[in-house]
Amino acid sequence: MDYFIGPETYLRRGLGAAMLRDFVRKLWLERTEASCVIVPTHATNVASHRALERAGFSRIATGELVPDNPTMSRDHYVYRADRPN
Numbered sequence: 001m002d003y004f005i006g007p008e009t010y011l012r013r014g015l016g017a018a019m020l021r022d023f024v025r026k027l028w029l030e031r032t033e034a035s036c037v038i039v040p041t042h043a044t045n046v047a048s049h050r051a052l053e054r055a056g057f058s059r060i061a062t063g064e065l066v067p068d069n070p071t072m073s074r075d076h077y078v079y080r081a082d083r084p085n
Helices: 015-028 044-054
Strands: 036-042 056-063 073-083
Touching: 015 044, 036 044, 044 056, 044 073
Parallel strands: none
Antiparallel strands: 036 073, 056 073
């Protein structure tokens, strides 16, 4: 899932978190077998961390993953959202 918002005028308005919440809500409806959503983010991507946390995700791990951008480090955080009861 990618949640790049676009122009700077759309930043810091809660749109990223709202898009994430809506995506996950629809996912629960379409994928009834899914019990959680796992999202890795680069450790330096503070905006993604904040959006995920505001959308109800919790940081559950840190580790090394191959980055999307080969110029970045392998440091990542892993976030999780569990299906509501």
